[in-house]
Amino acid sequence: MVVPIAYYLVLSAILFSIGVAAFLIKRNIITVFMSIELMLNAVNLTFVAFAHQWHQVSGQIFVFFVMVVAAAEAAVGLAIIIAIFRARNTLNVDQVNLMKL
């Protein structure tokens, strides 16, 4: 049984859009962070789908890179989030606005 590639892409687009929407709507930094992960994984899904479709391994490899970067990013990002929380006792992004005019 072969799942057509369009299914994968549509799923990926839905996931990505959910990620974007969550990123824009949510105020909690951790949720925002999670939505970023969601977007990354939506992209990963696209990569894998195309790699499978065209029988090319480079897409698969790219996914590994993305995962590595995402892991590093998660580590750094969580550290930053903890630091922010310690400093300001809140995780609300709208209140982290010292750079604002």
Place this chain on the structure above:
Amino acid sequence: MNDGLHLWLIPVLPLVGFVLNGLLGRRSPKALVSTIALVFSAAPFLLVLHVYTSFSALSLPYIERHTSWIATSTFHADFAFALDQLTLVMLLVVTGVGFLIHIYSVGYMAHEEGYWRFFAYLNLFMFFMLTLVLAENFLLMFVGWEGVGLASYLLIGFYFKKHSAVRAGMKAFVVNRIGDFGFLLAMFLLIIHFGTLSFIEVGSQIAQHPDWHGGVLTAIALLLVLGATGKSAQIPLYVWLPDAMEGPTPVSALIHAATMVTAGVYMVVRTHALFDRAPLALSVVAVIGAATAFFAATVGILQTDIKRVLAYSTISQLGYMFLACGAAAYSAAIFHLVTHAFFKALLFLAAGSVIHAVGGEQDMRLMGGLRRYIPVTFWTMTMAVFAISAFPPFAGFFSKDAILAEVFRSPNGGPLLWAVGIVTAAITSFYMFRLWYMTFFGHLRLQRETANHVALPVALDDELLATEHSTNGQHAHGHPHGHSIHESPRSMLVPLVLLAVLSVAGGWIGIPHSLGGSDRFARFLDPVTHGTGVPASFEQVSIAMRTGAPIPTTEPPSKPEDPQTERMLSGCSVLAALLGLLLADTLYRRKPQLPARMAAGSRALYGLVVNKYWIDEIYGFLIVKPLLIISRYILWGGVDRGVIGGGARVLAGGTQGVGAVLRRIQSGNIRSYAGWLAIGAAAILLLAFFGFGAHLHMGVR
């Protein structure tokens, strides 16, 4: 090439003095400052004397080429100095008189603020003046020309806390700039027409082409005349010189009487090869000279400031020199330049001594009877007054006589210009003796706290006198309280006496044939003023310049002489001088009430002359005001502030406005950034699908 004459040292030595005094003078004691200044002005004088002693052994013109300055394929100019008879005369005058005035200044400026500054500037002036005189090409001469203007500006404005002095300095500088503009244009024309700025090369090219007349040569000559009228204070650019008297008196003597103002005359003589082929320019020079001589002399009659009388007489005497140049009597012009340097420097220095004696007063109406208090000054000034009034056997007689005789004879002159000259001579004699009588004879009108002198009632009441004194009194050595009239220190008297000797005997170097002399001065200058400067041919000159051989010259032509007429002309000028003397004697000694009555009698004429024919006002109205209005309202208000400034403001304001809008985007709200990012990404996607995609399809099909 340089067989040990080292001409370059002559200008450079004062420069060294300037640098030393300029850099270190502020912290040095006065004795050191004056020692440096005197050493570095005496040294060039000694060098010039050395040159003078070895002069006869030289092959003239002696050229000293140092380095190339501008070198292109078609044009080149060098740092080159030239020495010939004319240069030597000028060098002797500049360094000799200059040195004497340096000595004088030591005494005169002793109590002044900025002592070191004064001597630094004075040395700087010497440097530029000697550069001007020694220069072998127009360009280097122009350096000196501008430089003396600068030094003059600095020294006129020496009392820079005094508003009028600053303005006078500025006026001198700006008016001179007009003349310099003519000089510059003349140089451009020379480059285009001759391809060179070397005096000798220009001269030889002219000599090579006997058919060149008028045209471009006239244009060049007239532009040079414009330059000369600026520097030598001739109509129409003379207006700066009377105001230049705001400077210290030694400066008036050195720069504005003896040396710098004669630069224009020197330049005309130096470039006479051009003028000889431009009769129109020569006539212009003659007319300018005669007009200036007469006009300035008439103004001099009614001036009451002792220095201003001398300033107008300087203008007038320079007019004589121009008149001589215009009559192609170059040696007579230089002769008068030399004697004038002696007696006019002396007049100024003696006037300075008078001013010094009466505590800074310059108004002759307040002087009088001074001969008893300052006898040395009186006697030396008397020599100068007789010299400038051209009484035989004083110096001025022979030079003025030479000029008038030549003018009478010359096709460019003629009896009319001669008559102007002779009338001017009478006026000169009149106003000089007026000065003499007002200053030294009669009773002292200076009413001060000086109780030991007989004080006559003064025309001006005390209060007015006090205010006038405070505005006039530029001299720190005026001690108005308890000041007693005293003779000047020895450092001031020695130059006076030396110059007095020169004012008497200076003319004997050029006693004409008609009066039993041998006309030595003119014969000495003959190679320059007739033959050379204009050597035989261009090829010979370039060969000679390359090999260092003597430059071949053409023979000076002999000129016709008529001793009978000349003796008669001399008689006329003596009569004129006597007439002036008698008139002054009548009006200012025997009937001192008469001048006031005469002034009242012809009020219009008196007003015209006493206000200097309103020339300053006319210039102010016709030239300065419109210029200021154009500058202020059109160039500054319109172009500068409106167009240039406005453009800049529009740009700045626009940028600011755009920035004010754009900075709203950078809100610091992370989610809004993310939103923009998402919108951007969406936009790119849309464009990729519908924009580019459509085009792509079209392209493929």
